[in-house]
Amino acid sequence: MSDGASIMEYSGTHQAFRNSWASTDHEMCRHSMSFHLHTTLRKEFFASYLHLLEQTRIVKLYAVTCEYIKGEKQFYYRAQKFYEDVPASEEGMMGDFVELSEVDLEGSRQFLKKFVGGPGKAGTKRALDCGCGIGRVSKGVLFPIFETMEMADMMEEYLLHAHEEYLGDYADRVESYYCYNLKDLRLSLRRYDVVWIQWVACHLTDKDLMDFLVRCKASLRPNGVIVIKDNMARQGCKLDPVDSSIIRHLDIMKGIIQKAGLEVLDVVKQEGFPEVMVPIWMIAMR
Ligand SMILES: C[S@@+](CC[C@H](N)C(=O)[O-])C[C@H]1O[C@@H](n2cnc3c(N)ncnc32)[C@H](O)[C@@H]1O
Numbered sequence: 001m002s003d004g005a006s007i008m009e010y011s012g013t014h015q016a017f018r019n020s021w022a023s024t025d026h027e028m029c030r031h032s033m034s035f036h037l038h039t040t041l042r043k044e045f046f047a048s049y050l051h052l053l054e055q056t057r058i059v060k061l062y063a064v065t066c067e068y069i070k071g072e073k074q075f076y077y078r079a080q081k082f083y084e085d086v087p088a089s090e091e092g093m094m095g096d097f098v099e100l101s102e103v104d105l106e107g108s109r110q111f112l113k114k115f116v117g118g119p120g121k122a123g124t125k126r127a128l129d130c131g132c133g134i135g136r137v138s139k140g141v142l143f144p145i146f147e148t149m150e151m152a153d154m155m156e157e158y159l160l161h162a163h164e165e166y167l168g169d170y171a172d173r174v175e176s177y178y179c180y181n182l183k184d185l186r187l188s189l190r191r192y193d194v195v196w197i198q199w200v201a202c203h204l205t206d207k208d209l210m211d212f213l214v215r216c217k218a219s220l221r222p223n224g225v226i227v228i229k230d231n232m233a234r235q236g237c238k239l240d241p242v243d244s245s246i247i248r249h250l251d252i253m254k255g256i257i258q259k260a261g262l263e264v265l266d267v268v269k270q271e272g273f274p275e276v277m278v279p280i281w282m283i284a285m286r
Pocket residue numbers: 076079083093094095130131132133134135136137152153154155158180181182183198199200203204
C-alpha cells in the first residue's frame with residue numbers, strides 16, 4: 001500500500017470525498033459551530049487517511065480529540081479540568097498508588113544509569129522534566145545526577161508547590177519552570193543532556209506527541225537522551241475519557257518515536273508493579 005501505484009487506487013475515493021464536501025461548504029453557514037466542527041473533522045479525517053496510506057501505525061482518536069471548547073481541544077480541556085481536582089502531593093501524582101512511588105523511582109534510576117556519565121554517554125549538566133507535576137521524578141531521580149534542572153507542567157499549582165515546598169534545597173538548582181501544555185512548549189536547541197517524559201506522553205495526541213519529540217530531539221546536547229516512561233496498553237490503544245489519556249501499545253509508541261526521527265536505544269519494562277495494573281515501560285531514544 002505504500003508505493004505510488006497503490007496510493008493511486010485510493011484517488012477515486014479521495015475525489016469522491018472532496019466532491020461531497022465541496023457541496024457542504026457552499027450550503028453551510030461559514031460562521032456556524034457546525035461548519036467549524038465539519039472543517040475540523042475533515043482535516044483530522046484526511047490526516048488519518050494519509051497515515052493509513054503510509055501504513056504508519058499512528059492511531060487517530062479524532063472522534064474524541066477534534067472538538068474545541070473555549071478555543072481548546074476538548075481532549076486537553078478535559079485533562080486540565082481533571083488535574084484541577086488532583087492534589088499537589090505524591091498521592092496525587094501517583095494516582096492512589098503512592099506506595100509504588102519508590103519502586104518506580106528505583107526502576108528509573110537503574111535505567112538512567114545506562115545512558116548517563118562516562119565516555120560516549122550523556123553529560124550531567126542539565127535535564128528537563130516534562131509533565132513534572134510537583135517534581136517527584138526530579139527529586140528522586142534527576143537532581144542527584146544533574147547540576148541543574150528545568151521543569152515543565154501545565155499546572156501552575158504543581159510548579160509552585162515544587163518550588164516553595166516539595167523540592168526543598170533542590171529548588172535552588174532549578175533554572176526555569178515552564179508552565180505550558182507540552183503541545184505548545186518550545187525548547188532551546190542543544191540544551192539538555194536528558195529529557196524525561198513520565199506519565200504525560202499519554203496526555204498528548206499522536207500528532208502533538210510526535211511534534212513534541214521532534215522538538216525534544218533538537219534540544220539534546222551531544223549524546224543526550226530522551227526517556228519516555230508510561231503505561232502501555234497490552235493491545236492497541238485505549239482512551240480514558242476521565243483524565244483524557246491514551247494508553248498505547250509499545251509498538252504504536254515506537255511508531256510515533258520513529259516518525260519523529262528518533263532511534264530507540266533501549267526498552268525496559270518496569271518491574272515490581274502488580275500484574276493487574278497496566279504495564280509500564282521505559283524507552284530511551286535519541
Ligand atoms: C500523573 S502526573 C505525573 C507527574 C510526574 N511525571 C510524576 O511521575 O510524578 C501527570 C502530570 O502531567 C501533567 N500534564 C498532563 N497533561 C499535560 C500536558 N498536555 N502538558 C503538560 N503537562 C501535562 C499534569 O499536570 C500532571 O502534573
